[in-house]
Amino acid sequence: MADAKTILVIAEGEDRARELLYGAAQLGERVVFYCQDGGAINAGDVRLKAQEGVAFVEAIPALLAFAEAEKPDAILLETTQNCRLLAGELAAKLGTTPLCDAQSLSIENGKLFSERMVYGGAANRVENEPMPGAIALVAAAAYQPAEDAQAPAEQALEAVASPVKVTGIEEKVVESVNLAAAKTLVCVGRGFGAEEELKLAEDFARHVGGEIGCTRPISEGEGWMSSARYVGVSGLMLKPDVYFGLGISGQVQHMVGVNGARVVVAVNKDPKAPIFDQCDLGLVASVQEALPLLVDAL
Ligand SMILES: Cc1cc2nc3c(=O)[nH]c(=O)nc-3n(C[C@H](O)[C@H](O)[C@H](O)COP(=O)(O)OP(=O)(O)OC[C@H]3O[C@@H](n4cnc5c(N)ncnc54)[C@H](O)[C@@H]3O)c2cc1C
Secondary structure (H helix, E strand, C coil): CCCEEEEEEEECCHHHHHHHHHHHHHHEEEEEEEECCCCCCCCCCEEEECCCCCCHHHHHHHHHHHHHHHCCCEEEECCCHHHHHHHHHHHHHHCCCCEEEECEEEEECCEEEEEEEEHHHCEEEEEEEECCCEEEEECCCCCCCCCCCCCCEEEECCCCCCCCCCCCCCCCCCCCCCHHHCCEEEEECCCCCCHHHHHHHHHHHHHHCCEEEECHHHHHHCCCCCHHHEECCCCECCCCCEEEEECCCCCHHHHHHHCCCCEEEEEECCCCCHHHHCCCEEEECCHHHHHHHHHHHC
8 A cells, every 4th residue: 555645746858757756656546746747647646737848947946836735745756957956856845855866765654755775776775855845866777667657636736837938949960879778788897908899899789789888098088988877876866677788897887777688698708707707697708809799699
């Protein structure tokens, strides 16, 4: 039985909103949600609906007022920059402290408990905040997505669009990729000696129907891939069905990002590489030689 009466879910994107809605349904009897792109979601009990054209940041004052008036037992947010900002403002308003990067949540004795990784994944920390008004920023893939059931009731959110008029938009070229949705993740590491060699991994990923990710040195050191693709404690935390680690040593800061993967496959030329202690299938080989052969063989 759910332990809390009302849980408020706030997310910008539909995918993350669905995960939070699933988690919220385990915790509370009534789930109210606001999702910027969530018009198609038929889950939860009440959808807060702002007027057409109201941007997420413009809805923040109304969401603060709603939380203050309704005093939900707990508020779950996704971990985007805007949601982190909102979590801080909510905490100041409600006199609490946000529980950050929660990987699981539970309720005990009127408190919201959150478990999250610390020390680069070497330990888990359990924290709690009293309810009502406990706030948690929930890590990606902490919950499975809620499926559509029945349409929620709708309640107007009195948010006002900014009087500032946009006269033109110049798009910043940033890569947008949703690795959280990838069932198969092909990650590359420093075993690739040159940017041109990444084509081998891209061909392999296409062949197995996977998305490409990388270790931090490939993104932040070499600059061969955008930061939207690096996986680990300071990047993305993912839960693919299958993870291929290609030319990756298997340091904890990277591997915690995929420790929920169902199957881990590693290719590394060093038989003593730590990744071989953490994989289900391991191939001792150079990626440059192995990948074309695997593409032919699979
Ligand atoms: C605070 C902190 C946070 C961090 N956060 C992250 C994070 O979020 N994500 C992350 O990824 N890292 C993170 N790191 C860095 C992390 O500790 C490792 O340094 C990094 O993950 C190593 O990347 P790598 O496996 O690509 O490179 P390396 O450790 O250099 O490993 C390369 C591997 O490739 C193998 N190899 C070499 N040539 C070949 C070949 N031809 N074929 C096959 N294999 C080959 C080698 O045997 C080696 O095992 C963090 C570090 C710190 C200190």
